[in-house]
Amino acid sequence: MAKMIVVYKSRYGFTDKYAHWIAQETGADLAEAGKIKAEDLQNYDVVIYGGGLYAGGVNGISLITKAFSSIADKVLYLFTVGAADVCDKENINNIRHSLTKVLTPDMMNKIKIFHFRGGIDYPRLSSIHRIMMAAMVKTIKKKGAAELNNEEKMMLDTYGQRVDFTDRAAIAGMIDDLKLLQ
Numbered sequence: 650m651a652k653m654i655v656v657y658k659s660r661y662g663f664t665d666k667y668a669h670w671i672a673q674e675t676g677a678d679l680a681e682a683g684k685i686k687a688e689d690l691q692n693y694d695v696v697i698y699g700g701g702l703y704a705g706g707v708n709g710i711s712l713i714t715k716a717f718s719s720i721a722d723k724v725l726y727l728f729t730v731g732a733a734d735v736c737d738k739e740n741i742n743n744i745r746h747s748l749t750k751v752l753t754p755d756m757m758n759k760i761k762i763f764h765f766r767g768g769i770d771y772p773r774l775s776s777i778h779r780i781m782m783a784a785m786v787k788t789i790k791k792k793g794a795a796e797l798n799n800e801e802k803m804m805l806d807t808y809g810q811r812v813d814f815t816d817r818a819a820i821a822g823m824i825d826d827l828k829l830l831q
C-alpha cells in the first residue's frame with residue numbers, strides 16, 4: 650500500500666481543515682510544514698502539499714520547490730486554499746498563472762494540482778494582512794461597478810466579515826484519485 654503524507658501550512662485554519670479531511674479519508678500521515686524536514690518526505694510514496702493563497706503565492710510552497718529534485722520520483726499533489734470561488738474559471742486561471750511563477754514547467758507537469766475554497770476571517774487578520782486587504786479594497790473601489798470581476802465583487806461584499814466557504818465534498822475528486830494509488 651502506498652505510504653502517504655499530507656503536509657500543510659495554514660495561517661487562519663482553512664487549509665488546516667482540508668488537510669485533516671484528506672488525511673481522515675485516506676489514512677495519510679499529517680504534518681504541518683514548519684514541523685517536518687524535507688528529508689522526512691523520503692519515507693513516503695505520495696506527498697500531498699496544501700497551502701493558503703496569499704497574493705497569488707502558496708503559503709510554504711518552498712518546502713516542495715526546494716526539495717523537488719529529491720522527491721520527483723514520488724507521486725506529488727498540491728492543493729491551494731483561497732477565498733476566491735474555485736467554480737469560476739477566471740479565478741482558476743489566475744491561480745494557475747500565479748503558480749507558474751513559482752513552479753517550473755517540470756513541476757507543473759509532475760504535480761497534480763487541486764483548488765479548494767477557504768474563507769477569510771477579517772477580525773483575526775494580522776495587522777500586515779489587514780493593511781494588504783485594505784489596500785486591495787481601496788484599489789477595487791476606485792473601479793466602476795461594470796469593471797469589477799466576480800472575485801473583486803466578492804471581496805467588496807465580504808470585506809470586514811468572517812466568511813467560511815470550506816466544503817468537505819470538494820475534496821471528493823482528489824480522494825478518488827488518491828484511492829486509486831492505495
Ligand SMILES: Cc1cc2nc3c(=O)[nH]c(=O)nc-3n(C[C@H](O)[C@H](O)[C@H](O)COP(=O)(O)O)c2cc1C
Nearest residue numbers: 659660661662663664701704705731732733767768
Ligand atoms: C493578504 C491576503 C492575501 C490574500 N490573497 C489571496 C489570493 O491571492 N487569492 C485567494 O483566493 N485568496 C487570497 N486570500 C484569502 C486566503 O487565501 C484565505 O483566507 C485562505 O482561506 C487562507 O487559508 P489559511 O487560513 O489556511 O492560511 C488572501 C488573504 C489575505 C489576508
